[in-house]
Amino acid sequence: MWTKKNVALGGKATQSERLRNEWAAFSSAGNAIDGNRDSYFYHGSCIHTSGGDNPWWRVDLLQVYTITSVTITNRGDCCGERISGARILIGKHLKDNGINNPHGRATQSDLLKGEWAAFSHASNAIDGNRDSFFYHGSCTHTSGGDNPWWRVDLLQVYTITSVTITNRGDCCGERISGAQILIGKHLKNNGINNPQSVLIFTVQSLIQK
CATH class of the missing domain: 2.60.120.260 (Galactose-binding domain-like)
Known part of the structure; x- marks a missing residue:
């Protein structure tokens, strides 16, 4: 029998970089797996990169799991279109920030x-x-x-x-x-x-x- 569990909560998150302004402390990678689905950035539970080419976010689950679904809470105060075109890659390869992991x-x-x-x-x-x-x-x-x-x-x-x-x-x-x-x-x-x-x-x- 399958039991669904949010295994990301115990993981370790990293990202390409944080914001480079007074809101940098609000943009950390770990915010995405803190269990808080508040989608307003200025409430302190969203992530944010500084933009640039090929930004990425990654979570290391620290163990091997069978992944059956991935749930993303998009930003709710503005800018929801920014996630368009993002890819979800699942695997164990860290080279080139994980882009060699399979996505189908x-x-x-x-x-x-x-x-x-x-x-x-x-x-x-x-x-x-x-x-x-x-x-x-x-x-x-x-x-x-x-x-x-x-x-x-x-x-x-x-x-x-x-x-x-x-x-x-x-x-x-x-x-x-x-x-x-x-x-x-x-x-x-x-x-x-x-x-x-x-x-x-x-x-x-x-x-x-």
Whole structure:
């Protein structure tokens, strides 16, 4: 039986750097795992880097765990868009601040054909951005045809407890109806020999205004 526990609370957090002003003391990496979900920065329980290229935050859990979910409380007083495009990497490698740890590798049957092909890459589905408007550049899209597919290689063996899908929100949400979620290690026939976990009837579109 699985028991969920917040293992980050006992970890050791570091980050690329803190703010460089009078609020530096409020921006420490450890604030993210203090158990306080107050999302207002000036209340003293958020982290903040000084910006720059490729800022990062990292927690060492000090033991080996099976990670089933990661929960992030975004900043609530302003600036929530700053987290867009962030990646969650899980592993034991510290080289280059952990960027070599796995975050999944995505492929799909094909891309859109035409001027919007560059917006349709498989990796868009795992970039951490849930913007559901295709023309904003964070959705996947095949060219249609028979039996299109999308696949992610997690690069390690995990126990999968849930799969979350953000459907297209600007139009065409019905296209996902009838899709299957298959989980397994077999690549033959594009993975269709893996066991079926779920048959999708509908996924409510995330409408953004």
